[in-house]
Amino acid sequence: MVKLDRRVAKTQEALKKAVIDLMSIKSFDEITIQDIADQANVNRGTIYLHYQDKYDLLDKLIESHMNELGAMDEWACKLDWSNGLVPFFEYFENNHLFFSTMLASKGAPSFRNRLLDYVMEGFKGEIDRESGRNADLNEDVMLEYTATAYVGVIEWWIRNNMPYPPQMMARQVGALLERSL
């Protein structure tokens, strides 16, 4: 992991934030490269030093969120379900603008699928294979079932402006996931 130039970090951060902010106003397709540059207070040409085009930028933005979630996974999987989920719900809360606009936008299905894949990957290692209570259950079905439920709840929670605190959500969803896996 080479530490990257301070300027690079700053402009990439600004560009990603700009996209998120703009997506709460316009749909992603309506956003022009110039819009992003203005919002980020960066020269238009600079964007092309980091990304192919605005789709690439959005892709990298999603990617960085997934990486962030992945990093939390490694850290949190040592805890029990209820406590381990807290940081995730806090993360969703902190970045609710991103997730809500992404899940509401025209490209939502593909983003939703990407999130589902990520979640399923994480759940794969959490299935109870020892007690035998899942002996006659198919793994793919179990994963699809729980991941869909989990993502669905997240989606609902964010869409409704996070009516309950992360701690409570973590406890509730944690209990349900524990039963399912």
Added chain:
Amino acid sequence: MVKLDRRVAKTQEALKKAVIDLMSIKSFDEITIQDIADQANVNRGTIYLHYQDKYDLLDKLIESHMNELGAMDEWACKLDWSNGLVPFFEYFENNHLFFSTMLASKGAPSFRNRLLDYVMEGFKGEIDRESGRNADLNEDVMLEYTATAYVGVIEWWIRNNMPYPPQMMARQVGALLERSL
């Protein structure tokens, strides 16, 4: 007025903000150049591309506030007292962190004097010389009197966390200033 490079504007902005933020924690003398660089997320050497040292930076920071106030002066002096003062109190409110720390710091007297000078300069053109009610009053005394009162109220208002809204302050102080000038 040459428009300056986007990068220059950004770093100068970041540096000024950094100083203000740090002054709410430490006294200005305790703040190191490295502190400012860290807070602004800028390389230490970069500071010297714009300022002689941290004192010069503080000086320019003050200067830019005075210019800001001066620009508002030209715009607001066409209005009556009560309405013309509103933007000023709003400005003080928006930048209360700067003014409160400046007026509380060790260098406060010099800053206070600078503010007084600025205010007196602005009041100079507002003295009523026509009605005759000020005929036997000395201009210097009047200016000193009103400016001290004005600055004193501002200081009190900010020190006490702005207990009344800008509009109300503008109305009250406006009425009093009108009587005095």
Added chain:
DNA sequence: TGCCGTTTGTTGAGAACTCAACACAAACAA
């Protein structure tokens, strides 16, 4: 006194960014 850790101010090479300009494509109106 001399040593030591910290802060300061400066330097040079190289990377990143700016800005204005350009050619091109798509959308759209006359």
Added chain:
DNA sequence: TTGTTTGTGTTGAGTTCTCAACAAACGGCA
């Protein structure tokens, strides 16, 4: 159709910023 507008992607010269390194000054402290 033609002309106009708007957005895209690229280029090159010039400026700004980064980073690591350096010498020098400062303030304890033994």
